[in-house]
Structures are given as structure tokens and as C-alpha cells.
Amino acid sequence: MAEKTIREPARELPVAGDYDLCVLGGSCTGVFAAIRAARLGLSVALVERMGSFGGVATLSLVNIWHSDLDEAFEKRIFAGLSLEMVERLRRRDAVQDSLRSGAARWIFNSAEMQIELDEVVTEAGIDPWLHTAFCAPWVEDGRLAAVIVENKSGRCALRARFFIDATGDGDLCHRLGLAGRVAAHFQPGTACALVSGWESVGQAPWREIVARQADAHRMPKGFIWSAPVPGTDLRMLAGTRVGEDCSDARGLTRAEIEGRRQIRAIQDILREHVPGSRVGLAGLPARIGIRETRHIDCLHRLSGEEVLHGKRFDDAIANGSYRVDIHHRDKPGITFRYLDGRETYTRHDQPPVEGRWRAAQAVDPTYYQIPYRCLIPQGPYGNLLAAGRFIDADEQAHAAIRVMVNMNQTGEAAGVAAALALRGGVAAAAVDPRQLRATLREGGSVIL
Numbered sequence: 028m029a030e031k032t033i034r035e036p037a038r039e040l041p042v043a044g045d046y047d048l049c050v051l052g053g054s055c056t057g058v059f060a061a062i063r064a065a066r067l068g069l070s071v072a073l074v075e076r077m078g079s080f081g082g083v084a085t086l087s088l089v090n091i092w093h094s095d096l097d098e099a100f101e102k103r104i105f106a107g108l109s110l111e112m113v114e115r116l117r118r119r120d121a122v123q124d125s126l127r128s129g130a131a132r133w134i135f136n137s138a139e140m141q142i143e144l145d146e147v148v149t150e151a152g153i154d155p156w157l158h159t160a161f162c163a164p165w166v167e168d169g170r171l172a173a174v175i176v177e178n179k180s181g182r183c184a185l186r187a188r189f190f191i192d193a194t195g196d197g198d199l200c201h202r203l204g205l206a207g208r209v210a211a212h213f214q215p216g217t218a219c220a221l222v223s224g225w226e227s228v229g230q231a232p233w234r235e236i237v238a239r240q241a242d243a244h245r246m247p248k249g250f251i252w253s254a255p256v257p258g259t260d261l262r263m264l265a266g267t268r269v270g271e272d273c274s275d276a277r278g279l280t281r282a283e284i285e286g287r288r289q290i291r292a293i294q295d296i297l298r299e300h301v302p303g304s305r306v307g308l309a310g311l312p313a314r315i316g317i318r319e320t321r322h323i324d325c326l327h328r329l330s331g332e333e334v335l336h337g338k339r340f341d342d343a344i345a346n347g348s349y350r351v352d353i354h355h356r357d358k359p360g361i362t363f364r365y366l367d368g369r370e371t372y373t374r375h376d377q378p379p380v381e382g383r384w385r386a387a388q389a390v391d392p393t394y395y396q397i398p399y400r401c402l403i404p405q406g407p408y409g410n411l412l413a414a415g416r417f418i419d420a421d422e423q424a425h426a427a428i429r430v431m432v433n434m435n436q437t438g439e440a441a442g443v444a445a446a447l448a449l450r451g452g453v454a455a456a457a458v459d460p461r462q463l464r465a466t467l468r469e470g471g472s473v474i475l
């Protein structure tokens with residue numbers, strides 16, 4: 028009978044670098060963490076397993092950032108590196124603005140964003156490691172001392188005094204054995220595509236057509252939307268729905284294959300059922316877009332109640348106004364919940380259902396906050412922070428905070444907190460939130 032395990036022999040590994048900070052995961056979350064830390068004088072390594080930075084914004088083609096204004100479109104709630112990036116993209120004609128839109132404040136060109144991220148990483152003097160996957164933590168005398176990574180050159184270790192896990196799935200925290208969970212109703216993934224010939228769809232009710240034909244093509248009745256790609260004739264199309272656990276190797280593999288199958292199915296439906304349609308497949312994502320996998324237990328779990336009631340926190344490091352946005356895995360369509368109490372359930376094959384999740388009240392909150400404590404993993408490692416979609420939030424809170432402009436702020440906060448922890452010789456949990464908020468503000472963040 029075949030043995031169920033094999034024992035990998037112990038071996039000496041070269042230490043390929045020694046840094047103040049090592050950031051794992053190179054989406055804007057990780058890049059912005061690295062930049063904020065580098066601007067405060069830290070030597071920083073940035074490790075990304077794919078060939079470019081940007082995460083979902085580039086590799087998965089998702090090209091919309093949400094509003095920097097509160098839900099009333101009156102007060103600015105964030106700035107920082109998100110706005111710096113928008114200004115850089117604007118110089119390339121690679122971004123479209125829409126000031127008073129809760130759906131899409133900025134639509135950008137993901138390819139231009141990829142190159143822009145290379146430039147900001149280089150300008151900040153960060154040591155980039157592309158095509159380099161985090162494999163395992165290295166703990167010495169109870170302290171996280173290095174990470175083991177694997178790339179074309181083989182395996183090596185990167186030493187650092189502090190670590191930020193920005194891998195989306197919390198790979199470092201998970202492999203350290205820290206407590207966490209995959210949400211019971213985690214949101215499904217979506218493989219997006221770039222299509223040409225979109226003008227040929229014209230005014231046809233294409234969403235309804237795709238929904239009506241879904242069963243015949245073994246497609247879940249999800250939610251389908253599209254956006255222009257500034258500077259091109261292409262369109263980004265997001266309409267697939269894949270309910271696999273993408274923090275599991277087999278699940279991720281099935282998700283990639285099923286996502287691409289569904290892209291083809293949508294293309295076939297449009298060609299066959301929209302008269303005159305000549306939609307062509309111009310590009311696939313480097314990785315399926317993943318909305319949710321693990322969450323790590325941190326010093327605070329942000330709740331949907333706290334988000335929807337706009338609770339204020341003394342240690343708030345991020346502000347958001349994007350609605351609770353639930354892509355259902357177990358039924359068609361999506362649910363939106365707004366801070367003003369409205370709720371909408373939308374599916375393309377039926378009229379939307381408008382209602383309220385709470386009664387009307389005299390004054391509504393117009394934005395919510397993310398406290399620093401949601402970034403501090405429980406456990407013995409004081410030189411570790413979480414940033415990005417796996418921070419501690421319940422399913423409803425996650426459904427709002429998961430959007431990129433919010434995750435970008437968690438990255439910036441983690442980078443600044445790492446610098447303050449190292450400067451003060453203290454653990455992440457002992458960083459003074461007043462100092463953290465003041466330093467974030469000095470660096471360009473909006474702190475409310």
C-alpha cells in the first residue's frame with residue numbers, strides 16, 4: 028500500500044536577504060504597506076508569487092475602485108496612496124472618474140496599473156521578489172525570524188524583524204498555526220475576462236439573456252456586470268460564479284477551470300442569443316478573482332452591526348462607504364445593504380426586491396471604520412500584522428470592507444504600524460493607536 032506521507036529531508040537554506048520588514052503578497056494592499064514602511068526608513072522586501080504586482084486589480088482584471096467620499100458624497104473619507112495611484116494613472120489617461128457614484132468612483136486600466144506599480148515599488152527602494160511564493164515560516168526561540176520562499180533559484184530564506192501577511196488568504200498566519208476559519212457562507216469567486224466587439228451587443232438586454240440561458244449552459248444565476256477599459260476598445264466582463272474554497276489547492280484548481288468554462292459559456296450565449304453580437308475573447312485573468320477564503324482571529328472581529336451602524340473606533344485606521352455587497356453562493360443574485368437602512372436583492376431574471384434591513388431614522392451614518400485591532404492576529408508573534416481581505420471580520424462586515432480602497436488602507440496602516448513597532452521596540456499590539464493615526468495622517472491618510 029502506498030505510504031500516505033513522505034519525510035522531506037532537512038537541508039541548509041541560503042539566507043537571500045535580511046530586512047527590517049518583509050511583506051508577503053503584492054496586491055496594492057502589500058505594495059502600499061511596503062511603500063509606507065519604506066517612506067519611514069525601513070528596508071523592505073516585497074514577495075509576490077505571480078509575475079506582477081496588483082493582485083485582484085491587475086491579475087484578476089477587476090478595474091473599479093470605490094468612492095473616497097462618504098455615502099452622502101460630502102465628506103472625504105480616504106486619500107493616501109490610493110489617490111496617489113489614481114493621479115499617476117490619470118497622467119497615462121488610464122483612469123475614468125465618476126465623482127458621485129457609489130458603484131464606481133474610478134475605472135482604470137489594469138495593465139497600466141501593473142506597470143505603475145513596478146514604478147512605485149522601484150522608486151520607493153523596495154526589494155521586489157516576483158515569481159516567489161511564500162512556503163513556510165521560520166520561528167527561532169519563539170519569534171518569527173524568517174520566511175522560506177521558493178522561486179526559480181530554488182528555496183531560500185528571507186530574514187526580517189517584522190512581517191506583514193498580505194497574501195489574501197492569510198497564508199503566513201495559517202502556516203504559523205494561528206487560529207482562523209473559512210467563513211461558512213464565504214462569497215464565491217469570479218473569473219473576469221476582457222472582451223472585444225462589445226458595441227455589437229448594443230442596447231440588447233444582455234444580462235437577462237445570460238440569466239435566461241444559464242441553466243442550459245450549467246451556469247449559476249449569478250450577477251453579471253461590465254466596465255470599459257480606459258484607453259482601449261475592450262470591455263471587462265464579470266459574470267461567472269464559482270463556489271469553490273480557493274484556499275485549498277484542489278478547490279483553487281477546480282475554480283480556475285470552471286471559471287474559464289463559464290467565461291466561454293457567457294461568450295457563447297451572447298453570440299447565439301444577442302442578434303448581431305460579435306463579442307470576442309481578448310484576454311483571460313492570470314488568476315480567478317477570489318472574494319473570500321480564510322479569516323484569521325485577531326484582537327477584534329469587526330461585525331456587520333458595527334459596519335452598518337457606522338461605529339467609531341479610537342484606533343480606526345480606515346474609513347469606507349461601500350455598501351454591504353453579498354454575492355450569494357447558495358442562491359441567485361446579490362444583496363446590497365446600505366448605511367441608510369435600505370436593502371436590495373437583485374437577480375437578472377426577476378425584478379429587484381427593494382426593502383429595508385432597519386427602519387428609517389432621523390440621522391444615518393455615512394461611513395464606517397476599520398479598527399487597527401482587526402489587523403493584529405491573536406497568538407504569540409508580536410512582529411506580525413495582517414492586511415487585506417482575511418483580516419478579522421464577520422461575513423456581513425467582510426461583504427462591505429473587502430473592496431480595494433478599504434484593503435489599501437489596511438496595507439498602509441500595517442506598514443506604518445510595523446515602522447512604529449520597530450522604532451519603539453514593541454509588539455504590534457503595543458503600538459499606540461494615537462501615534463499610529465497621527466503618523467498615518469502625516470503620510471497623507473484621512474484620519475477621522
Ligand SMILES: Cc1cc2nc3c(=O)[nH]c(=O)nc-3n(C[C@H](O)[C@H](O)[C@H](O)COP(=O)(O)OP(=O)(O)OC[C@H]3O[C@@H](n4cnc5c(N)ncnc54)[C@H](O)[C@@H]3O)c2cc1C
Nearest residue numbers: 052054056076082083161194195217316317415416430431
Ligand atoms: C470578481 C471580483 C470583483 C470584485 N469587484 C471589486 C470592485 O469592483 N472594486 C473593489 O474595490 N473590489 C472588488 N472586489 C474585491 C477586491 O478585489 C478584493 O477583496 C481585494 O482585492 C482583496 O485584496 P487583497 O490584497 O487582500 O488580496 P489579493 O488582491 O488577492 O492579493 C493577494 C496577493 O498575494 C499574493 N499571494 C497569495 N499567496 C501568496 C504566497 N503564498 N506567496 C506570495 N504571494 C502570495 C497573490 O498573488 C496576490 O497578488 C472584487 C473581487 C472579485 C473577486
